[in-house]
Amino acid sequence: MEILGNLFYGLGVAVSPQNLLMALFGVILGVAIGAMPGLGSVNGVAILLPITFAVPPTSAIIFLAAIYYGAMYGGAISSITLNIPGASTAVATTFDGYPLARRGKAADALVTAAVASFIGGTISIVLFTFFAPPLAEFALRFGPPEEFAVVLLAYATFAGLGGESPLKTIIATMLGLLMSTVGTDIVSGSPRLIFGGITGFYHGINFLVLAIGIYGVGEIFYTLEEGFKTKERYQAKLGVAEILSTLKRLTQCTSTIMRGSLLGFFVGMLPAAGATPASFMSYSIAKRFAKKPEEFGKGALEGVAAPECANNAASTGSMLPMLTLGIPGSPTTAVMLGALFVWGLVPGPRLFVENAEFVWGLTGSLYIANTMAVIVAIFAVPIFIWMLRMPMTILAPIILVVCAVGGFSPTQDMFDVYLMFIFGAVGYIFRKLDYPLAPMVLALVLGGLTERTFRQSMIMSHGSPGIFFDFAGHPIAAVLMMVSAVLFVLPLVPMILKFRVSRAGTSS
């Protein structure tokens, strides 16, 4: 077993005092960065990159990977406690995490998120350790048509999950798609919907600006109206007994977590797709398989576990194409890839041979960082619970400031902060009118990718949509398209059946 030998070697590299310290620092910083809405792992890694210049590349990548990892844990924290996803990967965590927090069960949700993340991460790291090179071959087979099929699959799993009104879901989705077209169009190269040249629209509408606006700021507006009934909202407790009982209940989610982790790893591994669709797909699949799907959205532990295990699994998965193919599987790995070049390393199959210390040291450290992260995240829970007990009159202004920082940091443009407050008002109105927010956010996150891969495929096929159904030329795309088609039709079946039954009833 050559791989086991390499792994032990890597663990040996990772447990050197310097590397252990780097991993611990990275994890703690990562959890903090992830918990701050708007900072997120992309900006965190980019900002902290200069710190790594002083240490050798192996320690540096261990540090950056630990931040990435920690941020995935931390991202769940603001989703659950404040209903503000700190990164697109944590949007799905708000669906059930925040209702749980409102019912005074924030601690349960946070522990669930941490444990699910740990399992997802571990499964993913094991797959990464043993199958990285063959999986890289598999990832290479994904071109634009395959990527489009994956995105379509993400929409398909999500269809039928919307609110009570399908029309409202469709409107919200369309608005999200429309917003995703703002900015530079990659196929024609022209800027679109910039309203006569407003510079702030050139870079498009950043996901975080929308998410922080409609969730964070919108939530504050909503709370203002409701009045500050904090006492009934957050009576969270956390002790050893609570953790144990949560862990016990988590054993019922085993299959959800296993499915979510595997799905997360594979989707994360595909360049371009990444952790966000993975977390949405995992959530939707968990709901479909659930014994009590009606509990989803109202505070089901499974609804927290599913996206969290998937996004952590995906974060490890996205390191695979970074190291083996030199392409980022996520925005954060794009920055890490840049760091790789700064250190003078060339990604690719040869990296595994020529820089074994680097690759296997990183692999070894992932096991260690993952374990550290779950401990740090659980220890951090009481801090956040304490924070939630603060009166809303203090908490609300703090959240607003954090939101503003979050809106500013990705692009460093004040325009985005104003835009964020406008979205806050939109979020408030949407909630009043009972429009679902999640489809709009999902559409904005995936819209650009959907359009780009579709148009690239059409250019490649010289305008023939047959490229998506070509079992000989693009078997993966064709199979995924079929699965999507089935998933789109599935929610309609009960409706059609009901319709026929009611017609049969009237005619007899």
Place this chain on the structure above:
Amino acid sequence: MMKSLKASRRAIPFLTLALSLFIVVALGTTQALAAWKPTRPIEFVIMAGKGGGADRIARLMQKIVTQNKWSPQPLVPINKKGGSGAEAMLYLLSKKGNPHVILVTLNSFFTTPALRKLPVNYTKLTPVYRLAMDTFLLWVNTKSGIKNIDDFVKAVKAKKGKWTMGGTGKMQEDQLVTNMLMQAYGLKGMITYVPFRGGGTVAKNLAGGHVDSTVNNPSEGLPHYPGKMRPIAALTPERIPAFKEVPTFKELGQPQLVYFMQRSINAPGGIPKDALAWYTDLFNKLCNSNEWKDYTSKKALNRACLSGAPLGKFFANEDTKHKKLLMGMGLLKN
């Protein structure tokens, strides 16, 4: 400068300035070193997204400057990727006279202002330094069996207009090179250009067999070389040292097929002369550092240090050349 010192009421900027002046004196530099020093963090604007080629280079520069402690203030990279560089260039225009903002450029520095009729182009900015010229190669998938340029031309013609070329963005470097190739070999209308988001993605799509060819930079092709990607010819006047066995188009009888991507630094227009001198000195040190030499040789870039009036002339030439290329493609009218 005295004025600004008087105006500053806080001690810290004053101390920093005093300290940095002291260091300059203490170092005993006899040369008339620039009297200007940055007093605030320097905004290092990148006209592309995080993780792209320009971003990598910017962060490498940040590393070299930080490690050698060449600047009393940090370089803070800021990505302004919108509008193929339009956002970044308009930002620099709005910072006229501000010496604490610099821009790291690619060739969209020439194409974007022309195509988008922006109120800014290279003449509205201060050229500071050119550090490198990135090179281009024509690549195919190893499975294609194409070994040389004749095979390539034959294969393109055999596909009867269905040949695909992957590249970064639209009407940017890769598409210009593609068009130059088509003109040189009489392949007009036979190659379909497929735009992707970044050079790494382009290379992956060739390695995975989703497009038929690319014109990737050497550093982008390296992860898949020699297993999955094969270079056919280089768009350089001399062979690239890292790819000694690959002929240049010049050797193959197409001397006009030479194209570079310049990596240079620009500041807003109207910055103080002293500030320009300080930056020129900084990037001169950087360009001649061992770290930069090492990086450029590993990544098969041409290290190309240039500043002052020759740089201005170089920009003017490149600008004319790019306008001609765009006109040749019918994308730009006089």
